[in-house]
Amino acid sequence: MSDNAPARTEDVPAPEHAVTLAGTTAAPTLFENPGMPVHVHRMADSDPRAAKRAERQVATMFVLSMVGTLVFLVSYFAVDLDDVVHIPFIGDTLLQNLLLGCGLGFGMLFIGLGAVHWAKTLMPDEEVVEERHDLRSSDETRADAVAVLAEGGETSGIGRRPLIKLTLGGALGLFGLPFIVGLRDLGPMPGDWLSTTFWETGMRLVSDPELAPIKASDVTIGSVFHVMPEGIDQTDDVLEQQAKAAVILIRLDPTDIKNSKELDWGYEGIVAYSKICTHVGCPVGLYEQQTHHLLCPCHQSTFDVTDDCKVIFGPAHRRLPQLAISVDDEGYLVARQPFQEAVGPSFPERGQRHPVKGQSS
Ligand code: FES
Structure with a gap:
């Protein structure tokens, strides 16, 4: 056996022109079988009707893949999210989830099965061996590899089998759609939802969780209130709104306040700050009276009130x-x-809704 020649199992007649992986034509040789099972000839190699039958089987699998993908798409758009179906031994499950899973699963499964069946029944059925060689092939070998690849495309017969070509193209083309359609679930865009809260001009500050309005005269120096905007409990998305609108109210001695904007935005030393930590959003709830520090319990960010x-x-x-903040006619604190x-x-x-003079981030 020559060094580079492909070898065939003993009972397989060598082709007229055995082709090496390097693409050169070599004299037919016999391969010393190291114990591989005896090669079995396929019906499709010798019987054109069997080949045609295999081709139809491959096409059927690709069509089934298309059906699976279509089931995914139809169920994504047409099936109600709340529809429930009962499955014996499993119980109640959401119909849409079931159809999405089955559709995508069958879409993938039948593309795979079709490809495997195609390779096993219709593609060339030859076993080849290749001697070890340097990691980098010579330029000549690399050029030959390109030629072999081109020849592989030719020998797969895809050009001569338009039915397979068409159905495979359809199955693969359609199979990409579920991933594109799934991008829809990333939306909708938040708009200004993240940058605005429930607070509006004139809203009373109410204690949390009692939701009782707070009079300025009730807030003594050193005291702390956890606060929400009045009316927040009437919103449909109350939990989401509460998560953004939480405020901590503290009364300081006005002479302790170093920042003129803070003094101006407060009321007689009463100041209100967002309770949502600017690190990753934990509630900043620990106030140290002596130092006037607010501490976030999650990662110990500390703010100077x-x-x-x-x-x-x-x-x-x-x-x-x-x-x-300020007070209304009845002495209640308002935004x-x-x-x-x-x-x-x-x-x-x-960003900022409006640039705030004298405030840096
Ligand atoms: S969330 Fe407050 S310090 Fe990390």
Whole structure:
């Protein structure tokens, strides 16, 4: 046997022109069988009707793949999200989930089965061996490899079998659609939902969780209130709104306040700040009276309440946003305006609703 020649099992007649992996024509040789099972000739190799039958089988599998993918698409759009179906031994399950899973599964399965069946019944049935060689092939071998690949395309017969070509193209083309359609579930875009809260001008501050309005005269120096905007309990998405609107209210001695904007946005030393940590959004609820520090329990970011809640320690990069407050005719604390910047952790489109003079982030 020559070094580079392909070898065939003993009972397989060598073809007229055995082709090496390097693409050169070599004299027919016999392969010393190391114990492989005896080669069995396929019907499709010698019987054109068997080949035609195999071709139809492959096409049927690709068609079944298309059906599976279509089931996925139809169920995604047409089946109600709440429809439930009962399956024996499993119980109740959502119909759409079932159809999406089965559709996608069958779509993939039958493309695979079709490809395997095609290879096993219709593609050339030859066993070849290749001697070890240097990792990098010579330029000549690489050029030959390209030629062999081209020849592989020719010998797969796809050009001569338009039915397979058509159905495989359809199955593969359609199979990409579920992934594109699935992108729809990434939306909708949040719009200004992340950068606005429930707070509006004139809204009363109410204690959380009692939801009782708070009079300025009830807030003594050193006291802390956890606060929500009045009416938040009437919203449909109350939990989501609460997660953004939570505020902590603290009364300081006005002479302790170092920041003029903070003094101006407060009321006689009462200041209100977003309770949502600007690091990753935990509630900032630990207030230390002596130092006037607000501490986030998650990663220990610390904010100085006497200096407009500037970050003095920890991973947060932005100060807590302040809510400007005043009192109404009855002496209850109210918001003078909504938050002037997004509360909570930073995100790419955060920005500010209106530039705030004298406030840096
Ligand atoms: S969430 Fe507050 S420090 Fe991390």
